[in-house]
Amino acid sequence: QKEVEQNSGPLSVPEGAIASLNCTYSDRGSQSFFWYRQYSGKSPELIMSIYSNGDKEDGRFTAQLNKASQYVSLLIRDSQPSDSATYLCAVGFSGGYNKLIFGAGTRLAVHP
Amino acid sequence: GAVVSQHPSRVICKSGTSVKIECRSLDFQATTMFWYRQFPKKSLMLMATSNEGSKATYEQGVEKDKFLINHASLTLSTLTVTSAHPEDSSFYICSAWTNTDTQYFGPGTRLTVL
Numbered sequence A: 001q002k003e004v005e006q007n008s009g010p011l012s013v014p015e016g017a018i019a020s021l022n023c024t025y026s027d028r029g030s031q032s033f034f035w036y037r038q039y040s041g042k043s044p045e046l047i048m049s050i051y052s053n054g055d056k057e058d059g060r061f062t063a064q065l066n067k068a069s070q071y072v073s074l075l076i077r078d079s080q081p082s083d084s085a086t087y088l089c090a091v092g093f094s095g096g097y098n099k100l101i102f103g104a105g106t107r108l109a110v111h112p
Numbered sequence B: 001g002a003v004v005s006q007h008p009s010r011v012i013c014k015s016g017t018s019v020k021i022e023c024r025s026l027d028f029q030a031t032t033m034f035w036y037r038q039f040p041k042k043s044l045m046l047m048a049t050s051n052e053g054s055k056a057t058y059e060q061g062v063e064k065d066k067f068l069i070n071h072a073s074l075t076l077s078t079l080t081v082t083s084a085h086p087e088d089s090s091f092y093i094c095s096a097w098t099n100t101d102t103q104y105f106g107p108g109t110r111l112t113v114l
Helices: none
Strands: A011-014 A019-025 A033-038 A045-050 A054-058 A061-066 A071-076 A085-092 A100-102 A106-111 B004-007 B010-013 B019-025 B032-038 B045-051 B067-073 B076-081 B090-097 B103-105 B109-113
Touching: A011 A019, A019 A033, A019 A085, A019 A106, A033 A061, A033 A071, A045 A054, A045 A061, A045 A071, A045 B103, A071 A085, A100 B045, B004 B090, B010 B019, B019 B032, B019 B090, B019 B109, B032 B067, B032 B076, B045 B067, B045 B076, B076 B090
Parallel strands: A011 A106, B010 B109
Antiparallel strands: A019 A071, A033 A045, A033 A085, A054 A061, A061 A071, A085 A100, A085 A106, B004 B019, B019 B076, B032 B045, B032 B090, B067 B076, B090 B103, B090 B109
16 A cells, blocks of 8 residues: 655744645655645645655745655745645655555644 | 646535536646545545546546546546435546646536535
């Protein structure tokens, strides 16, 4: 059973702080990793994708991947109240077919 | 950017009826689309992989006779929930991959079965 684990939260951070979201996965063969943001009642929207070990930055977002530890994280700098949402970690299934396995999501609350 | 649409966005139906949900890729062709279901405060669960011109591939535990999938063209996949029951009430979301290895989700369809 391929699994993706996330802390459900809520993770509460003050406005302007760094929010750190973590994800571990069980499928050692996975090669693609994604972070999605989902607002209540809406479908997920892609924030970041990462395929290689190390960091990948895009604006206020930085994704970090460590395949040896089977760990992927998302940092949000200068957190804003509008960042309050559920963040879903998704891992590409190594069996192919472009299937993604999703974690249960971490709810982030940024308070003014 | 790539857009995936779904119709309807909301549907309420009586128990025992069938409901069809459409998923369209608006500015790209998708040979494969995915159907997910999400219950409140839960993550997305993949139901099936929709393949253009061939049979869908269902995940374990998903009844293929209950959730009929048709992928008749490169831009349209449909999910029909047959003989719907209250426990089928959920948020149904489709997705498609572009040729840039990015998966986009449709806006979702909220199904309520009375």
